[in-house]
Amino acid sequence: MCNLAADYYENFFKASTIFRPHPYTDSPPTVFDNISESIPEVTLDELLNTVISKKKKKSLDAHGLSNHMFNFLDLNYWSLLLNLYNHSFQKSILPSAWKDTRMILLAKKDSICPPSLTRPISLLDSFQKIGEKLFFTRFCDLLARRGLLSDSQSGFREHFRLQTRLLLFLEDIYSLMSNSAPVCTVFVDFRAAFDQLWYLGCIGKLRNLGIPPSYLNWIEAWLVNRRCYIEINGCKSRWFSIEKGGPQGSVLTPTLFITYNCDMNISLSGCISHFFADDLAGILAGQLGIKYSSQCLDLEKRIKTFLDCLEYYSCLTDQPINLNKTEAMFTARAIGLPSFDIHFSHGTKESINWVSEYKYLGYIISSKLGWSAVQLYVIPSQYDSSAFSAVKQATAS
Numbered sequence: 293m294c295n296l297a298a299d300y301y302e303n304f305f306k307a308s309t310i311f312r313p314h315p316y317t318d319s320p321p322t323v324f325d326n327i328s329e330s331i332p333e334v335t336l337d338e339l340l341n342t343v344i345s346k347k348k349k350k351s352l353d354a355h356g357l358s359n360h361m362f363n364f365l366d367l368n369y370w371s372l373l374l375n376l377y378n379h380s381f382q383k384s385i386l387p388s389a390w391k392d393t394r395m396i397l398l399a400k401k402d403s404i405c406p407p408s409l410t411r412p413i414s415l416l417d418s419f420q421k422i423g424e425k426l427f428f429t430r431f432c433d434l435l436a437r438r439g440l441l442s443d444s445q446s447g448f449r450e451h452f453r454l455q456t457r458l459l460l461f462l463e464d465i466y467s468l469m470s471n472s473a474p475v476c477t478v479f480v481d482f483r484a485a486f487d488q489l490w491y492l493g494c495i496g497k498l499r500n501l502g503i504p505p506s507y508l509n510w511i512e513a514w515l516v517n518r519r520c521y522i523e524i525n526g527c528k529s530r531w532f533s534i535e536k537g538g539p540q541g542s543v544l545t546p547t548l549f550i551t552y553n554c555d556m557n558i559s560l561s562g563c564i565s566h567f568f569a570d571d572l573a574g575i576l577a578g579q580l581g582i583k584y585s586s587q588c589l590d591l592e593k594r595i596k597t598f599l600d601c602l603e604y605y606s607c608l609t610d611q612p613i614n615l616n617k618t619e620a621m622f623t624a625r626a627i628g629l630p631s632f633d634i635h636f637s638h639g640t641k642e643s644i645n646w647v648s649e650y651k652y653l654g655y656i657i658s659s660k661l662g663w664s665a666v667q668l669y670v671i672p673s674q675y676d677s678s679a680f681s682a683v684k685q686a687t688a689s
Contacts, residue, residue, distance in 0.1 A: 294529035297397060297522045300407035305520075307535035308490065308610050315608070316496035329504040331381040334426050339374050342425050354392040354521065357418045377423050384509035390420035393520040393539070414520070414540035424514075424544045431507060431544065435551060440501055444557050447569030448546035454568065454653055461566045461652070464575050465623055465661065473577040474587050474624040476595055476634075478563075479650055480602065481617035485570035486549055487537035490610040491515045494552045497609075501554070511548070514539075536610075552609070559605045562594050568653055574598055584626060592632045595620075599636055619645045623659050 312318060343362050350360045380386055397410040416424075432450070435441055441449065446457040468475045482488075495512050499505075518539070522529040538545030546569060556572070557565040564575040576594045578587030606613050615636060622630050633643040649658040 294522050294524050294527050297407040297410070297524065298529035298532050301395070301412060301520075301522065302532035305487070305532075305534040305537055308488075310490065310493070310610060314493065314496075316493040316500070319496075319500065322500060322502075324502040324504075326502065326504050330506045331427070331430055331510065333378050333381070334374060336371065336374050339370060339377065339422070339426070342422060343370070346422070346425070351415055352394065353415050353417050354394040355389065355417065359418055359421075361418070373419065373422075377426060380423060381427070381506075381510060384506070384513045386420070386423070386513050388517065390417045390423070391514075391518045392417060393518065393534070395520050395522045397522065397524065412522075412540065416539055416541055421542070424539075424542050427510065427514075428544045428547065432547065434503065434507065435547075438502055440551060440554050442554060442557055442567075444565050445550050445554070445567040447550060447567065447571070449550075457566060457568055458653055458655060461573060461575075462657075462661065464564050464566075468575070468577040469623060469625065469661075471580050472584075472625060473580055474584070474591050474622065474626070474630070475575060475577045476591055476630075477621045477623065477650075478574045478576070478595070478598065478644070479619050479621070479652065480572040480574065481614040482570050482572070482606075483612045483614040484537075485611060486540070486545055488611055489515075489538045489545075489549060489552065490536060493610060494548065497552055501551070514544075553611070556605060559601055561597050561601045563598050571653065573652060574602075588630055588632070592630070592634070595634050599634065603636055615642070615644075619647045619650060621647055621650050621657070621659050623661065 310317075346359055346362070348360045348363060350358050352358050394415040396413050396415070397407070398413060399405050400409050400411055402409070446452040446454065465475055465477065491512070494515075495508055498511070499508055515538070518534040519531050520534055521531050538548055550567070550569065553567075557567070560574060562576060566573040566575070576591060576598055578589075578591035578594070580587075582590070602613070605611075613636075620634060629646050635643045647659075649656055651657075
């Protein structure tokens with residue numbers, strides 16, 4: 293069973309075939325003013341604070357180590373590791389053992405199922421997770437200084453809240469509806485988004501965004517030459533290579549993903565885009581100032597253009613779209629669904645489903661946007677009552 297699962301996931305994580313030349317990897321390099329910027333050194337106090345702040349879980353990595361053992365590690369060893377982390381940042385090299393991963397599988401539904409119906413959980417090297425956290429703080433500081441991340445992206449970002457993204461989403465729809473325009477919201481589902489990250493394309497795109505070579509070289513060293521084994525009930529599979537996708541469970545992977553896709557909102561024509569990590573909601577409306585039937589015809593054309601741009605971006609970034617889970621919601625003051633179908637141009641010709649309600653960021657949003665159809669799926673002790681009141685006020689009929 294272990295080797296059967298290893299065969300499946302080895303194929304799943306095999307690198308995609310990319311046609312070259314490609315604008316991300318083969319375009320002429322642009323010289324930026326920060327080309328000589330180096331990764332700041334780590335201090336001993338910063339290292340110890342990072343270790344102390346980590347949860348001391350007892351789950352074991354590929355080498356039988358866990359965060360819990362950090363409680364018993366002598367201070368002298370951390371001085372040695374401090375030199376190792378700084379050397380890694382300066383020379384862009386990592387110990388090969390730090391890129392080994394232990395993977396366990398969780399069944400999505402039935403306990404007895406084929407590998408395709410399992411969810412992989414990766415347990416990364418304990419020492420490498422410390423290094424990732426140290427690099428993460430430096431990478432986020434660089435992104436903030438260069439202003440690369442759009443305000444339309446709220447996922448995995450400090451000072452950006454899910455409730456704020458929901459309120460902005462609802463406000464945009466209300467604003468368009470107040471002008472009597474028919475509105476279509478396309479909820480796009482990317483298939484296993486973090487697991488599809490294209491290494492060479494990511495490095496090339498970050499280079500075009502002005503990320504310094506010192507950061508690029510370390511990210512590339514962190515991504516490539518990774519390997520994994522699967523463990524089921526104490527039995528271990530053979531080792532196999534991972535050729536695409538960010539390391540699961542890493543603090544750095546989500547930020548790298550949203551940086552790789554930071555220009556998606558620019559690439560999607562004629563829509564208002566809302567992002568939360570890999571969740572995309574594209575809002576489109578018909579032209580204002582014309583009769584309703586003409587607005588619907590105009591909206592149909594805009595949706596077609598939006599889907600064409602989305603398909604092109606998906607191919608360009610090697611981020612496949614889950615066509616079966618991509619749905620659309622029609623919102624208008626008139627009663628009923630639109631009379632036209634929408635679908636992608638390539639691949640399947642099946643129509644995208646029109647739905648009367650959709651669960652977006654944990655909230656059920658109905659086509660009429662009335663409060664009675666908005667339901668919260670959170671534990672009362674875990675949500676902010678002020679944010680809850682704001683959502684209720686914004687969605688009141």
